[in-house]
Amino acid sequence: MSAVPSSQGQRVLEAARCGSPRPTTLRDARERVVRGLLLLAAVFSVLTTTTIVGTLAWETFHFIRLPEVTLSDFLLGTTWSPLLGAEKHFGIWPLVCGTLLVSAVGAAFALPVGLITAVYLSEYAPPRVRATLKPVLEVLAGVPTVVYGFFALMVITPALQSLCTWAFGRPVFPGYNATGAGLAVGVMILPIVTSLSEDALRAVPRGLREGAHALGGTRFDVSVRVVVPAALSGIMASFFLAITRAIGETMIVALAAGGLAQLTFNPASETQTMTAYMVQIFLGDAPAFGVENLSSYAVASVLFVITLALTMVGNLLLRMFREEYE
Amino acid sequence: MTGRPRTTAARVLQNRLFLAACLACTSLAVLALAVLLISVLVQGVPGLRWNFFSEYASRKPDRAGILAPLSGSVWVCTTCMLLSLPLGVATAVYLEEFARRTRLNRFIELNVRNLAGVPSIVYGIIGLTAFSRMFGLVGSADGTPLVLGDPESFLHLELPFGQSVLAGGLTLMLVILPIVIIASQEALRAVPRGLRQASEALGATRWQTTWQVTLPAAAPTILTGAILAMSRAIGEAAPLLVLGIPLFIASTPESLMDQFTVLPFQIYSWASRPQGAFHDLAASGIIVLLAVLLSFNALAIYLRIRLQRSTAS
Amino acid sequence: MNLPTPTSPASTPRPAAVPAAANAAPPAICVRARSFNAWYGSHRALQDLSLDIPHERVTALIGPSGCGKSTFLRWINRMNDMVAGARAEGELTIDGESLLDAARDLVELRRRVGMVFQKPNPFPKSIYDNVAFGPRLHRHMTRAELDDLVEQSLRAAAIWNEVKDRLHQSALGLSGGQQQRLCIARAIAVGPEVLLMDEPCSALDPRSTASIEQLIRDLRSQFTIVIVTHNMQQAARVSDQTAFFYEGRLVECGPTDTIFTNPTSKQTEDYVTGRFG
Numbered sequence: 039m040s041a042v043p044s045s046q047g048q049r050v051l052e053a054a055r056c057g058s059p060r061p062t063t064l065r066d067a068r069e070r071v072v073r074g075l076l077l078l079a080a081v082f083s084v085l086t087t088t089t090i091v092g093t094l095a096w097e098t099f100h101f102i103r104l105p106e107v108t109l110s111d112f113l114l115g116t117t118w119s120p121l122l123g124a125e126k127h128f129g130i131w132p133l134v135c136g137t138l139l140v141s142a143v144g145a146a147f148a149l150p151v152g153l154i155t156a157v158y159l160s161e162y163a164p165p166r167v168r169a170t171l172k173p174v175l176e177v178l179a180g181v182p183t184v185v186y187g188f189f190a191l192m193v194i195t196p197a198l199q200s201l202c203t204w205a206f207g208r209p210v211f212p213g214y215n216a217t218g219a220g221l222a223v224g225v226m227i228l229p230i231v232t233s234l235s236e237d238a239l240r241a242v243p244r245g246l247r248e249g250a251h252a253l254g255g256t257r258f259d260v261s262v263r264v265v266v267p268a269a270l271s272g273i274m275a276s277f278f279l280a281i282t283r284a285i286g287e288t289m290i291v292a293l294a295a296g297g298l299a300q301l302t303f304n305p306a307s308e309t310q311t312m313t314a315y316m317v318q319i320f321l322g323d324a325p326a327f328g329v330e331n332l333s334s335y336a337v338a339s340v341l342f343v344i345t346l347a348l349t350m351v352g353n354l355l356l357r358m359f360r361e362e363y364e
Numbered sequence: 365m366t367g368r369p370r371t372t373a374a375r376v377l378q379n380r381l382f383l384a385a386c387l388a389c390t391s392l393a394v395l396a397l398a399v400l401l402i403s404v405l406v407q408g409v410p411g412l413r414w415n416f417f418s419e420y421a422s423r424k425p426d427r428a429g430i431l432a433p434l435s436g437s438v439w440v441c442t443t444c445m446l447l448s449l450p451l452g453v454a455t456a457v458y459l460e461e462f463a464r465r466t467r468l469n470r471f472i473e474l475n476v477r478n479l480a481g482v483p484s485i486v487y488g489i490i491g492l493t494a495f496s497r498m499f500g501l502v503g504s505a506d507g508t509p510l511v512l513g514d515p516e517s518f519l520h521l522e523l524p525f526g527q528s529v530l531a532g533g534l535t536l537m538l539v540i541l542p543i544v545i546i547a548s549q550e551a552l553r554a555v556p557r558g559l560r561q562a563s564e565a566l567g568a569t570r571w572q573t574t575w576q577v578t579l580p581a582a583a584p585t586i587l588t589g590a591i592l593a594m595s596r597a598i599g600e601a602a603p604l605l606v607l608g609i610p611l612f613i614a615s616t617p618e619s620l621m622d623q624f625t626v627l628p629f630q631i632y633s634w635a636s637r638p639q640g641a642f643h644d645l646a647a648s649g650i651i652v653l654l655a656v657l658l659s660f661n662a663l664a665i666y667l668r669i670r671l672q673r674s675t676a677s
Numbered sequence: 678m679n680l681p682t683p684t685s686p687a688s689t690p691r692p693a694a695v696p697a698a699a700n701a702a703p704p705a706i707c708v709r710a711r712s713f714n715a716w717y718g719s720h721r722a723l724q725d726l727s728l729d730i731p732h733e734r735v736t737a738l739i740g741p742s743g744c745g746k747s748t749f750l751r752w753i754n755r756m757n758d759m760v761a762g763a764r765a766e767g768e769l770t771i772d773g774e775s776l777l778d779a780a781r782d783l784v785e786l787r788r789r790v791g792m793v794f795q796k797p798n799p800f801p802k803s804i805y806d807n808v809a810f811g812p813r814l815h816r817h818m819t820r821a822e823l824d825d826l827v828e829q830s831l832r833a834a835a836i837w838n839e840v841k842d843r844l845h846q847s848a849l850g851l852s853g854g855q856q857q858r859l860c861i862a863r864a865i866a867v868g869p870e871v872l873l874m875d876e877p878c879s880a881l882d883p884r885s886t887a888s889i890e891q892l893i894r895d896l897r898s899q900f901t902i903v904i905v906t907h908n909m910q911q912a913a914r915v916s917d918q919t920a921f922f923y924e925g926r927l928v929e930c931g932p933t934d935t936i937f938t939n940p941t942s943k944q945t946e947d948y949v950t951g952r953f954g
Contacts (some may be wrong), residue, residue, distance in 0.1 A: 046833040047899030053826035054868030057818035065569060079454035081470050083545070086538060087475055093493050126834070140838070151389045167528070171390060180396050180592070180657055182599025184628040185650050188635045192643065193403050214671065225396045232393070248631055258379040270671045279481065286483025288602035289628070293635055303646035313485050313602070320492075320606045338489050342482065349481025353474075465761055558798035562860070565754060565794075566811035566867060567787035576810070582800055 040352040094342055097335035104329055112336065118315075120333050128333055130340055132299040136216070136309035137341075140291055141284040143220025144227060148284075149277055151224075153233025153266075156273075159232070160239035161261040179182055179229035187293030190222035196352055197295065217305045222290045225274030227280040233277060238272025239265055272359035278352030282345050284306045288313040312341045404654070408647030416648055420614045421630065425641035428634075430649055435616040436529075436624030437598060437656075443533025443620065444540065444597050449590055451537070452544030453579075459545075460552040461574050480542035488606030491535025496607050498524035518619045527609050528618040535603050540593040547589025553583040584668050591664035595657045601628035627653050704731035707871060707901045708753055708776075710863045713767035715748050717760065722748040726767070732870075735893060736911035737933065740948070749922070750873050752776070753903065754790040755783055757840075771871070786816055791864035792873040794945035795827045796880050797856035799848035799863075804831075804840050807848045807859055810837045811867035826866055835892050836864035854885025861892060865900065873894065874904040878911065890915050908948055913937050921945045 102109050102241040107128050159168055191231035193219035199209035211217060242265050250264040266273065285328015297318055310318075419429025455476070463469035493499060502523040503509045515518035523611050555578050565575040577585075610635050617624045625651060631657035634646035678792060679850070689867045690861040696891045708730040715723040723745040730736045732947040741939035755776065757763040769776040776786070788811075799807050808827045812818060818826070827844070831837040840851070848859055857877060864872060874893070893902060906912050912919055921931040921942075929936065929945045 045492060045831070045895070045898055047896050049829045050865050051868050051899060053822070053829045054812065054816075055867060056815040056822040056826065057780045058813075059816050062782070065784070069571050073462055076458035080458040080463070080469075082451060082542065083455060083476050083479060084472060086479060086490075086541070090482065090490050093490060093499075094486075097493075151392055154389040155393060158383075158390050162386055163390075164491050165557050167637055171394070174394055174397055176661070177658070178393065180595050180599075180661060181400070182601070182628050182653060182657070184599070184601050184635070185404070185654065186630050188631065188643075188646055189400050191635060192407070192647075193399060193665060202501055225400075228393055228396075246865070256375050256379040258382045259375070262382065268604055280408070282481045286481075286485065288483065289487045292602075293632065315484065316489070316603070316606060317661060320488075320608060335489065338486050342486050342657050345481055345483055345486075346478060349478050352481070353477045507813065556798070558794060558796060559800060561756060561759065561792075561794060562798045562863075563810070564798065564812065565756060565782075565787055565792040566863065567784045568810075568814050569784060572814060577800055 060098055079121055092341065094335060095337040097249065097332055098127060098339045101301055101329075101332035101336040104332065106329060107333075114171065116301050118310075120330055121146035126329070126335075129235055129335070133303045133310060133312045134340065135301050135303070136291075136295070137285055137311040137313070138224060138300060139216045139303060139305060139309055140220045140287075140295055143217055144223030144284045145277075147221055147224030147279055148228045148231050148280060152228050152280070153235055153244070153273060154196035156232045157227075158260050160236050161257065161265060175229045175232055178225065179233070181226075182289075183287060184289040184293070184298075185228060186222040186226050187219075187290040189225075190218045190226075190290055194218045194221050203277055210288075212306075212308055214294060214295075214308045216309045219293075219295035220292050220305065222294060223284045223287050226290065227283050229312055230280040230283060234276030235269070235273045237361060238269040240275065241272065242268045244361065269310050271355045272363070273357060275352045275355035278348050278355065282348040282352065284343065285348070286313065286345050288317060292317040312337045384482060394654075401654075404647050404650050407644055407650075408651045411644050411648030412651060417652075420645050421612050421625075423644055425639070428642075429643055430630060430652060432613045432616060433625045433627040433630040433649075434652070436613075437626045437628075439529045439617045440532040440536065440604070440624055440626060441597050442593060443529055444536040445590070445594050447533055448537040448544050448593070450543050452541050452590075452593075453548050453586060455545045456548030456552060457540075457579070460549050461578060462570060468500075476542050476545050483602075484539045484600055485602040485606060487535060487538040488603030491531065491603055491653075492607050492643075495525045495531040495534045497528060514557060515621075520619070520621060522621050523576055527607055528621045529624050531576060531607060532609065532624060532626075534596045534602055535607060536600060538598050538602060539603055543593040543596060544590060545550045547593065548582070548586050551585035551589060552578060554585060588664045588668045591660055591667070595660045598657060598660070599628055599653065600633050601626065605629055605632070606615050686754070686812065693701045698789050699732075704734060705732070707732045707771060708903070709751070709768070709770045709773075711727050711768040713765065713769050715745070715752060715757075715765070717748075718762040722925055723765075725929050726931055728920055728927055730901065730903055732901050734898050734917040735904060735915055737916035737919045738905045738922060739804065739904065739907075739909065739912050739919060740928075743924075744905075744922040744926045746922045747875055750875055750903060750905050753873055754787050754792055755781070758783065761783045773925070781900075783826060784815075784828040786907075788867050789869055790873060791867060791869035792876070793860050793864050793877045797853055799851070799856050799859055801847065801849055801876040803845045804851070804859060805844040808866050811863060815867060830862040830866040831859075833865060833896065834858045835888060835895070836862060842942075854881050854888060855886065857889060858880060858892065858948075863898070865867075869900065871903065874902065876905055876907060879907065886911070909951070921948060923948070924941040 081282035085201060101107060102112065106126055110132055112128050114131075115127060116131050117127035117129050118132040119127045163171065195211060195213060195215060198211045198218060202208065222349040244266060246258055246268055255263070291311045291314045295311060295314060297310050297314065298308045299310040299315065300307065302309065313339055316334045319330050322330075383523055418431055419427060420432050423427040430497065430525040430542065448572045450589075463472075509524060509526060511522050522528065525534070559577050559581060561574055563577045566616070568576070576654045604626055609629065610623055611625060611629070613623060613625050615622075631649040631653065634642040634649065637643075706729045710726050713723060714721065715728040738750065740746050742879060751757045752765055752769060753776065755770070757765070765777055767850060771786075771790070775781070780845065800810065802810070804825055808830050808835055809823055812823060812826055830839065831840060836855060839855060840859075848856065878889050881889065893904065896902065897917075898901045904915065907944045918930065919933045919936040921928045921936065921944075929940055929942045936945060937949055940949065
């Protein structure tokens with residue numbers, strides 16, 4: 039080192055040589071340990087899936103092997119009466135039907151309303167309106183489902199009953215029914231449809247809108263005939279993911295849809311969904327290894343397979359959409 | 365030329381009608397929230413007396429309170445958060461910062477996305493099997509648990525976990541882990557690539573870059589996501605219901621091995637009774653639950669603004 | 678590319694500070710490439726490159742977009758390791774040691790080869806912590822030693838007077854030109870031999886550009902500088918040696934004066950006179 043550094047650059051190099059170098063062995067070891075720990079964390083999620091699939095498959099297998107159950111009865115049977123009567127029946131269709139009925143009512147409300155709200159937020163709404171509406175939707179998304187169940191029981195069903203009494207002279211809807219629960223499910227999934235669809239609509243490039251406006255389209259032409267079709271896979275993804283949530287929803291149906299498993303598509307009837315059946319079993323102190331307990335594992339398997347398939351389709355659509363625009 | 369030209373007037377009318385439909389749909393969402401809040405407030409506010417917070421559950425509506433479920437919710441959600449935040453952020457860091465595009469890593473990524481769609485009640489069943497009963501592999505056949513450590517002390521374990529706070533926290537962790545992972549991944553992805561490059565160009569290792577540059581830059585967003593995940597955990601009843609947690613408890617938890625109940629479950633139980641007086645209690649419970657959740661949302665917004673300011677100034 | 682209307686490139690003023698590079702013994706070679714090839718996936722970004730970069734000189738890499746000059750730069754400190762699908766073959770050495778060795782310690786390499794990016798990218802930390810980031814990674818230093826290093830680095834980057842009173846405020850509060858000088862200070866604070874600059878002025882206004890160019894001329898006596906630039910005048914003003922890349926190949930390399938006044942290749946002449954690019 040020279041006593042008088044000749045330039046500022048040299049002063050830097052000298053100052054940078056002060057102190058002692060840090061050992062590299064410690065650094066490399068730490069890097070390896072950290073990488074290993076992080077991988078372990080990531081593998082935990084795979085372990086979760088393995089446990090879900092393994093447990094459900096194992097217990098369902100035991101359920102099918104019970105003397106009072108057959109696989110064909112379970113998959114094709116149209117009567118579900120596991121608790122009452124001398125002869126128990128385990129046909130899954132009434133529960134699947136109840137689940138589909140409630141989800142269909144919810145979807146019939148939430149998909150159009152959610153999509154139109156998304157189009158409004160993305161294409162029409164002035165920033166000030168957006169700024170107030172987004173928090174409203176966030177709050178709706180954050181409301182626990184048990185609250186929606188209470189809402190269905192206390193507000194929606196009584197409102198439906200008074201409406202029908204006024205119109206037809208009788209309440210039509212019993213205290214527990216698929217429509218009340220379904221509408222509450224619809225309100226619950228509305229924010230999912232809206233926010234995911236809005237993301238999809240906003241991801242459509244500006245140029246496309248400007249091009250359509252330049253061709254003399256009204257705002258309606260631009261948003262409904264150009265932007266919505268362009269964002270279609272993203273919108274479909276939001277529909278799939280929202281319906282998945284509706285199918286897996288538990289507390290609303292447990293409170294408001296009733297406990298009668300029946301094969302019907304009448305939305306005014308009492309119905310039991312797959313999730314509501316599980317609640318009934320686990321609240322009822324069923325013995326850990328009895329037929330009722332095992333039946334709930336079998337129902338959970340069916341629920342898991344349905345929701346997994348829908349989630350996978352939804353995620354696939356989402357990825358297709360992202361690859362198109364990102 | 366074929367077809368008639370569309371008249372301008374018809375197209376303007378169409379546009380107007382659609383805008384009207386938009387406004388109707390949008391106000392439906394606002395209306396739903398307003399009706400929900402108002403009906404709950406009308407029914408529940410009279411029940412918010414002091415002893416509603418200081419009493420345990422009771423068969424007599426006028427003496428019933430939420431002391432046990434409130435403290436149970438605090439215990440189990442804190443446990444859930446302490447478990448899922450490190451695990452979730454670590455998974456996200458692995459996937460975003462460390463993982464090469466191998467088949468295993470792509471599978472992990474896909475797996476997380478699919479786990480996010482699994483209904484919470486299915487997680488309840490897994491929690492029941494894996495944590496509460498431990499597949500029937502641990503403890504004696506008559507149900508007596510295996511006790512590790514001094515049963516009187518805070519730090520002891522009973523295997524299987526049964527209906528304890530730990531079992532509940534672990535089960536809720538399964539529910540919110542995919543949410544925490546996905547939110548953290550998005551937060552990390554939003555950190556500009558330039559920062560990572562600058563750090564690596566100075567000779568920082570991948571972990572040094574992550575710990576000193578990327579994670580601090582992503583922290584506000586991760587924290588917001590974590591708080592929203594926690595609100596989800598606070599509102600969950602179904603998975604805990606499957607665990608078989610009790611409804612009537614005349615004590616508050618004092619260790620991770622104690623029994624507990626939670627607010628949403630208490631609300632469910634009151635709402636499912638036929639008597640109107642219990643419905644009023646459910647409404648009061650909902651007000652407390654919503655107040656907690658809204659203050660969590662407010663906290664998330666506050667933290668986001670504050671942390672953004674402290675990193676920017 | 679916007680180049681000024683082509684006049685004779687010779688009319689570009691050469692700063693007085695530029696060197697007596699030509700006299701005496703030829704300078705030692707720092708980075709040396711022979712038959713070097715690089716790919717991104719199946720796209721071949723560099724073909725059969727042979728180039729010498731001498732110690733303590735400024736080498737400018739010029740050429741139209743996509744010609745491979747940035748790719749080459751990013752292989753010198755192996756930044757391309759962060760890019761999926763990037764690979765390279767052939768010989769690339771620094772002071773005679775291979776750069777492409779799989780077992781090569783990248784931390785040690787990057788301590789020796791600093792980099793300044795196109796867009797200023799200060800960390801969202803204080804000015805002091807930005808400069809101290811590298812030294813803290815590599816060395817144990819006392820507080821006083823670190824303070825001194827931060828000051829000397831900021832002085833060398835000609836930004837000390839502007840920031841000395843607010844060292845502990847966020848670096849994000851600085852202007853674009855100040856941020857880029859801070860990034861240079863941050864890069865030299867680890868005491869590198871080589872400083873890579875990837876279009877360091879392209880995001881800056883003319884005044885900031887002038888101050889960065891002055892800085893490059895000041896630093897060239899201590900550091901080997903490799904600068905990628907789109908700006909022909911800039912290459913002419915700051916560099917001792919210029920290499921012209923075109924479509925993944927090195928067309929011509931030589932003393933900057935020669936490249937700009939008397940290039941051997943017609944392509945080079947067309948490019949430096951602004952006829953294409």
